[in-house]
Amino acid sequence: xxxxxxxxxxxxxxxxxxxxxxxxxxxxxxxxxxxxxxxxxxxxxxxxxxxxxxxxxxxxxxxxxxxxxxxxxxxxxxxxxxxxxxxxxxxxxxxxxxxxxxxxxxxxxxx
Amino acid sequence: xxxxxxxxxxxxxxxxxxxxxxxxxxxxxxxxxxxxxxxxxxxxxxxxxxxxxxxxxxxxxxxxxxxxxxxxxxxxxxxxxxxxxxxxxxxxxxxxxxxxxxxxxxxxxxxxxx
Numbered sequence: 001x002x003x004x005x006x007x008x009x010x011x012x013x014x015x016x017x018x019x020x021x022x023x024x025x026x027x028x029x030x031x032x033x034x035x036x037x038x039x040x041x042x043x044x045x046x047x048x049x050x051x052x053x054x055x056x057x058x059x060x061x062x063x064x065x066x067x068x069x070x071x072x073x074x075x076x077x078x079x080x081x082x083x084x085x086x087x088x089x090x091x092x093x094x095x096x097x098x099x100x101x102x103x104x105x106x107x108x109x110x111x
Numbered sequence: 112x113x114x115x116x117x118x119x120x121x122x123x124x125x126x127x128x129x130x131x132x133x134x135x136x137x138x139x140x141x142x143x144x145x146x147x148x149x150x151x152x153x154x155x156x157x158x159x160x161x162x163x164x165x166x167x168x169x170x171x172x173x174x175x176x177x178x179x180x181x182x183x184x185x186x187x188x189x190x191x192x193x194x195x196x197x198x199x200x201x202x203x204x205x206x207x208x209x210x211x212x213x214x215x216x217x218x219x220x221x222x223x224x225x
Contacts (some may be wrong), residue, residue: 032212043115043201043216044154051212089153093212097142097161097205098169103153 002027006090006102013080013109021075021105023064023090031092033057033066033073038087038104047075047088080109113137117202117217124192124224132187132220134202142205143185144169144214145177147198154201160185161207192224 007022025033032051036044048057053068062077073090090102118133136143141162146154156169160179174196176188185204189196202217 034213036216041218043218044203044214045216046213049213091214093214097207097212098156098159099144099203099205099214101146101154103151 002031002092002094002098002100004090004092004100004102006088006105008103008105009087010106010108013107015082015109015111016079017109019075019077019080019084019107021088021090021107023073023075023102025071025073025090025092027071027092027094027100029095031094033064034091034093034099035062035064035073035075036089036091036101038089040086044089080107082109082111085109115202115204115215115217117200117220119220120218121221122223124189124222126192126194126224128192129188129190130192130222132189132200132202132222134185134187134217135183136185136202136204136215137183138204138215139182140204140215141182141207143179144203144205145175145185145187146201146203147171148201148219149198157187157200189222194224196222197224198222 034049035047037047048059050057050066087104144159145157158177160166200220203214205214
């Protein structure tokens with residue numbers, strides 16, 4: 001079946017620290033992979049995506065590389081800001097256009 | 112540029128009451144979805160639709176019903192509200208298979224059943 005496992009939170013970092021949020025997946029075939037971000041009181045917004053192995057998605061300083069050999073799509077940012085405080089969801093989309101989401105990782109960045 | 116619009120944003124229901132959560136999208140997307148988000152549980156798919164007139168169950172459909180009479184609208188119906196349905200509900204839409212399979216989300220409906 002299809003599933004996504006992401007690291008448990010919450011995560012608290014100081015401003016300018018390095019961020020990694022781990023995400024691994026189980027899927028048949030060749031899924032597309034996504035990171036979504038949810039700011040307080042809002043819906044989910046696409047942060048970045050990758051549609052095939054070795055693709056790197058990037059946006060707003062965040063990056064993630066689609067690693068088929070390790071079935072992973074870890075999110076990284078070199079220097080986090082207070083405004084990055086949010087909940088981050090890893091997701092995959094597979095045949096049938098269904099999306100499968102991880103449980104979300106809450107990030108708080110303190111000044 | 113409305114995207115996906117959900118109404119209402121907040122609602123309190125009494126046990127046994129019914130209500131309809133509205134969802135409309137203006138992007139001409141074929142696929143639409145309803146998710147519920149419980150604390151620490153991520154998003155669970157309730158129902159989805161691949162086009163007007165076609166709906167299918169997701170992971171947690173019990174206690175809900177949907178219809179898709181038009182491409183734009185995908186309402187979610189709760190017939191007999193129960194405390195277990197207290198959650199945040201998100202509607203989403205997407206084009207379909209291919210490179211542009213991003214899902215677009217509404218802002219959510221926070222429902223409390225008391």
